[in-house]
Amino acid sequence: MQRIGVFVCHCGTNIAGTVDVVAVAEALKNEPGVVHSAEYQYMCSQAGQDLIKAAIKEHNLSGIVVCSCSPRMHEATFRKTAAAAGLNPYMVEIANIREQCSWIHKDMASGTEKAIILGKAAIAKVNLNTPLTPGESPVTKRALVIGGGIAGIQTALDIADAGFPVDIVETKPTIGGKMAQLDKTFPTLDCAACILTPKMVDVAQNEKIRIFSYSEVVDVRGFVGNFDVTIKKRARYVKEDICTGCGLCTEKCPQKKVPNEFNLGMDNRRAIYIPFAQAVPKVATIDADYCTMLKTGKCGVCAKVCTAGAIDYEAKDEFIEEKYGAVVVATGFNPISMDKFDEFAYNQSKDVITSLEFERLTNAAGPTAGKLLRPSDGEHPHTIVFVQCVGSRCEACAEKGKEYCSKICCMYTAKHAMLTRDKYPDTDVYVFYIDVRTPGKAFDEFYRRAVEEYGVHYIKGMVGKVSPEGNKLKVQASDLIAGKQLHIDADLVVLAAAIEPDKSARGLATMLTASMDTNDFFTEAHPKLRPVESPTAGVFLSGTCQGPKDIPETVSQAGAAASKVIGLLCKDKLTGNPCVAQSDEMMCNGCSSCERVCPYGAITYSDKEFRMPDRTTKIRRVASVNPAVCQGCGACTVACPSGAMDLNGFKNNQIMAEVDAICKM
Amino acid sequence: MQEVMRDKLVAKAKELLTGGVVTRVLGWKRGEFCYDLTPGIFKSADELDKEFDFGDFAAPNLSKYLIDETRKEDGKVAVFMKPCDTYSFNQLLTEHRIDREKVYVIGVPCEGMIDNKKLSAAADGIKNVAVDYENVVVETLWDGNVTVPRESVLAERCLNCKSKKHVALDELVGYEDEITECNRFDEVARLEAMTPEERFEFWQGELSRCIRCNACRDVCPACTCEKCVFDNPSSGVESKAPSDSFEEKMFHIIRAFHVTGRCTDCGECSRVCPQNIPLHLLNRKFIKDINELWGEYQAGAEVGSRAPLVNYTFDDMEPSEAVERGDKNA
Numbered sequence: 001m002q003r004i005g006v007f008v009c010h011c012g013t014n015i016a017g018t019v020d021v022v023a024v025a026e027a028l029k030n031e032p033g034v035v036h037s038a039e040y041q042y043m044c045s046q047a048g049q050d051l052i053k054a055a056i057k058e059h060n061l062s063g064i065v066v067c068s069c070s071p072r073m074h075e076a077t078f079r080k081t082a083a084a085a086g087l088n089p090y091m092v093e094i095a096n097i098r099e100q101c102s103w104i105h106k107d108m109a110s111g112t113e114k115a116i117i118l119g120k121a122a123i124a125k126v127n128l129n130t131p132l133t134p135g136e137s138p139v140t141k142r143a144l145v146i147g148g149g150i151a152g153i154q155t156a157l158d159i160a161d162a163g164f165p166v167d168i169v170e171t172k173p174t175i176g177g178k179m180a181q182l183d184k185t186f187p188t189l190d191c192a193a194c195i196l197t198p199k200m201v202d203v204a205q206n207e208k209i210r211i212f213s214y215s216e217v218v219d220v221r222g223f224v225g226n227f228d229v230t231i232k233k234r235a236r237y238v239k240e241d242i243c244t245g246c247g248l249c250t251e252k253c254p255q256k257k258v259p260n261e262f263n264l265g266m267d268n269r270r271a272i273y274i275p276f277a278q279a280v281p282k283v284a285t286i287d288a289d290y291c292t293m294l295k296t297g298k299c300g301v302c303a304k305v306c307t308a309g310a311i312d313y314e315a316k317d318e319f320i321e322e323k324y325g326a327v328v329v330a331t332g333f334n335p336i337s338m339d340k341f342d343e344f345a346y347n348q349s350k351d352v353i354t355s356l357e358f359e360r361l362t363n364a365a366g367p368t369a370g371k372l373l374r375p376s377d378g379e380h381p382h383t384i385v386f387v388q389c390v391g392s393r394c395e396a397c398a399e400k401g402k403e404y405c406s407k408i409c410c411m412y413t414a415k416h417a418m419l420t421r422d423k424y425p426d427t428d429v430y431v432f433y434i435d436v437r438t439p440g441k442a443f444d445e446f447y448r449r450a451v452e453e454y455g456v457h458y459i460k461g462m463v464g465k466v467s468p469e470g471n472k473l474k475v476q477a478s479d480l481i482a483g484k485q486l487h488i489d490a491d492l493v494v495l496a497a498a499i500e501p502d503k504s505a506r507g508l509a510t511m512l513t514a515s516m517d518t519n520d521f522f523t524e525a526h527p528k529l530r531p532v533e534s535p536t537a538g539v540f541l542s543g544t545c546q547g548p549k550d551i552p553e554t555v556s557q558a559g560a561a562a563s564k565v566i567g568l569l570c571k572d573k574l575t576g577n578p579c580v581a582q583s584d585e586m587m588c589n590g591c592s593s594c595e596r597v598c599p600y601g602a603i604t605y606s607d608k609e610f611r612m613p614d615r616t617t618k619i620r621r622v623a624s625v626n627p628a629v630c631q632g633c634g635a636c637t638v639a640c641p642s643g644a645m646d647l648n649g650f651k652n653n654q655i656m657a658e659v660d661a662i663c664k665m
Numbered sequence: 666m667q668e669v670m671r672d673k674l675v676a677k678a679k680e681l682l683t684g685g686v687v688t689r690v691l692g693w694k695r696g697e698f699c700y701d702l703t704p705g706i707f708k709s710a711d712e713l714d715k716e717f718d719f720g721d722f723a724a725p726n727l728s729k730y731l732i733d734e735t736r737k738e739d740g741k742v743a744v745f746m747k748p749c750d751t752y753s754f755n756q757l758l759t760e761h762r763i764d765r766e767k768v769y770v771i772g773v774p775c776e777g778m779i780d781n782k783k784l785s786a787a788a789d790g791i792k793n794v795a796v797d798y799e800n801v802v803v804e805t806l807w808d809g810n811v812t813v814p815r816e817s818v819l820a821e822r823c824l825n826c827k828s829k830k831h832v833a834l835d836e837l838v839g840y841e842d843e844i845t846e847c848n849r850f851d852e853v854a855r856l857e858a859m860t861p862e863e864r865f866e867f868w869q870g871e872l873s874r875c876i877r878c879n880a881c882r883d884v885c886p887a888c889t890c891e892k893c894v895f896d897n898p899s900s901g902v903e904s905k906a907p908s909d910s911f912e913e914k915m916f917h918i919i920r921a922f923h924v925t926g927r928c929t930d931c932g933e934c935s936r937v938c939p940q941n942i943p944l945h946l947l948n949r950k951f952i953k954d955i956n957e958l959w960g961e962y963q964a965g966a967e968v969g970s971r972a973p974l975v976n977y978t979f980d981d982m983e984p985s986e987a988v989e990r991g992d993k994n995a
Contacts, residue, residue, distance in 0.1 A: 507979055510977075510979065586891065586892070587890070587891055587892050587897075588891065589760070589762065589889060589890050589891045590760075590761045590762070591760035591761060591762065592759075592760065592761055593760075593975055596971060596975055596976070597975050605761075618736065619736075620891075621761050639975050641890060641923050641924075641927070642890035642891060642892070642894070643890075643894050643897075643900065644891075653899075
């Protein structure tokens with residue numbers, strides 16, 4: 001029989017406000033195994049912990065139940081407390097009477113009743129707890145960064161700076177990401193390329209960093225400290241180590257009609273191409289979808305002009321397997337599709353563009369060499385309407401758009417408006433907005449300059465409709481402050497499209513068993529206190545894959561993710577989780593269900609000889625779990641048809657005891 | 666009426682035994698009554714001559730018996746299998762329950778088996794039975810010869826036969842056939858269309874007759890645990906006869922869950938139920954759901970296939986879709 005101590009926390013009024021903590025402590029006193037029950041203001045405080053330690057010693061407790069906040073908050077705290085008093089830390093159970101009880105109940109009676117039930121369930125479980133001892137596992141001292149935008153670049157540079165090898169996997173032929181497509185950056189208006197490309201060069205020159213461009217992660221196995229990752233290097237039909245990046249092939253390629261994705265399809269590139277001048281790695285890539293040689297076997301111009309002999313039409317996808325100790329996700333964002341926003345005539349007129357397209361139009365390396373010209377006729381636009389929040393801050397029930405604020409649009413639109421007025425003072429610039437949001441260092445000053453010094457017309461209200469008429473765009477909008485309808489004949493309409501996580505993120509999250517929110521942004525381990533860690537150990541988050549961010553924020557988060565990775569890779573051994581699966585060989589029927597569902601490859605089968613009651617022996621195929629590899633996810637315990645698999649710390653009988661305790665009410 | 670006759674199978678079995686290919690034969694044995702064929706092991710030509718039988722009552726699916734038989738001694742076991750039995754056999758191979766090397770599978774074509782419970786209801790005092798394609802002529806103790814249409818006494822699983830093709834085979838006696846089109850989910854659809862109250866009443870009516878004889882579990886080729894949870898005193902759910910209306914349903918629903926994705930719909934559970942409970946409908950409901958939620962899946966169609974519930978693919982539906990669908994059906 002256990003000797004159980006129950007400790008009920010008030011959490012100030014967080015719990016005590018809607019739960020009668022004294023009544024809870026009193027009610028739990030008579031539960032089986034309970035020899036001591038107490039309540040206290042803040043159990044997690046030093047005084048609270050001392051109270052627990054003293055009780056463990058005084059009452060010779062063999063297990064404790066702390067009725068407090070979520071185990072995600074303080075389970076570790078109380079386990080340490082118990083260990084300090086000589087109790088096995090896995091003899092501690094937390095009854096979550098805060099998040100799952102006091103915070104969601106309004107009246108004391110029902111809150112108290114539920115807290116008592118939760119306490120009883122935890123006591124029922126502790127009665128069946130056994131002391132557990134964790135094992136250790138080694139750490140592979142190499143990090144993987146998925147995504148080579150500014151977030152991935154900064155994370156990789158910081159990790160490499162600490163002396164650990166890093167691999168960057170980037171799906172595009174070059175690293176650089178969205179930032180490489182931008183023109184100027186707010187609020188200082190320095191050129192994006194001027195500050196990004198030196199970092200890209202740093203990455204290329206860093207001995208600790210390998211770049212797998214035109215590649216993707218196709219399989220992840222293992223766990224923190226020991227990930228086994230398969231990277232698919234897509235065939236680029238150009239030998240990376242031989243190509244000098246001279247670009248001759250990209251000038252001679254006869255296939256000229258390939259939409260240039262770097263310029264968002266606003267001009268064309270060749271079938272063999274280098275995305276932009278400062279690409280890293282600076283090697284050409286053949287686009288197999290357009291290359292005449294690859295499609296029909298007739299052409300071969302690039303191979304003829306290549307003096308280095310780097311062209312290889314026979315190239316195949318390569319699969320690289322590598323071990324990593326930590327994985328950083330930096331998969332970034334994309335503007336959402338404008339297909340559902342017919343009211344803005346994006347698909348009807350070339351002169352309705354997204355802000356990212358506007359960046360390319362004003363970029364010296366863009367399709368117009370930096371001259372702001374209308375895509376339709378190449379004329380200089382005299383009236384430009386910027387529409388904010390296109391697809392951002394939509395109602396939850398809306399069929400299109402996102403509920404969240406994309407965060408960067410207010411600032412880049414101010415930038416676009418200001419730059420336009422600066423370069424082309426003869427241009428009228430209107431910005432339609434719901435709110436202008438400028439929290440950030442020197443952000444509001446920046447926006448006010450656009451309004452006050454550059455004479456940008458900021459109008460609170462939304463654009464209702466854009467209709468192309470002749471070479472004009474009739475913009476119908478409302479001015480909410482003046483309370484009137486506006487009709488503007490615009491030459492160019494720029495839509496601040498909402499941003500969304502890159503589509504690759506969802507598949508990746510599944511491979512990494514990392515969780516996502518409903519918008520497919522990666523979830524952080526704690527929204528305030530662990531913002532760069534995913535809840536999955538060893539998986540870290542960098543940049544916009546976690547939520548909308550501007551460049552300064554992305555870079556600081558990237559550095560933070562790097563520091564977490566470094567902290568992990570510095571360790572030689574990781575203390576494991578003793579809550580691992582175990583197979584009862586007497587019940588196992590060898591069906592392999594568990595082996596197939598195990599995401600970590602922790603289960604193996606062997607033929608074993610068993611003595612039978614009638615003194616014969618029988619050879620049976622049975623499962624065994626490698627505790628160093630098992631992560632305690634529990635998938636095998638539910639897949640096992642015989643109930644032979646069980647999870648230490650969450651054994652079937654413990655769970656059943658909890659359920660029984662709840663159902664007895 | 667079976668195309669292939671008993672004597673042909675006996676000859677094949679003798680050939681394998683005398684040729685040393687196998688050391689024993691798993692087949693059907695004459696029982697107490699002419700309509701009562703039971704599984705049996707035959708080790709000699711003599712035993713085969715005396716006891717082996719095959720015909721319209723060779724209903725038992727022999728695949729499950731291979732688990733114990735292959736472990737008993739060395740040497741191969743020859744086994745006769747109807748098309749639907751081979752699905753169970755494959756599923757057992759998938760679950761590593763049988764060593765394929767120790768089995769010699771002889772496929773037997775099947776024209777459908779007669780349900781002896783239906784037959785007993787149609788005629789009292791059965792002495793002998795003669796079957797042709799159209800009719801079953803029953804020689805009875807008291808009523809002379811009673812003739813009933815064959816289809817009226819065919820087993821439900823044969824009326825809704827899902828396949829006449831053997832999916833596992835070392836040798837075929839007779840002709841080869843194809844996977845059949847069937848309407849086996851119609852009855853499930855009818856239950857789905859009921860209101861929850863009606864459905865509850867239906868199952869309450871059926872399952873309350875259960876006497877917990879465990880025949881369904883014992884015969885089920887998917888129920889092959891070393892120790893069944895319902896026999897395990899430490900499981901906390903071990904019991905005999907149900908003590909209340911909840912337990913009546915619990916046993917069968919838990920059993921259906923346990924075999925989900927592994928049940929080949931062989932129909933043995935309903936065949937052996939002494940209380941005529943249509944247990945196969947529970948399993949078919951799960952199969953229908955799996956087909957609808959994750960695409961067609963037939964357990965045992967191939968060795969090593971992974972049931973959707975223990976597999977993951979990127980285009981799997983989201984759990985929320987199942988929840989919404991459940992709400993609609995409720």
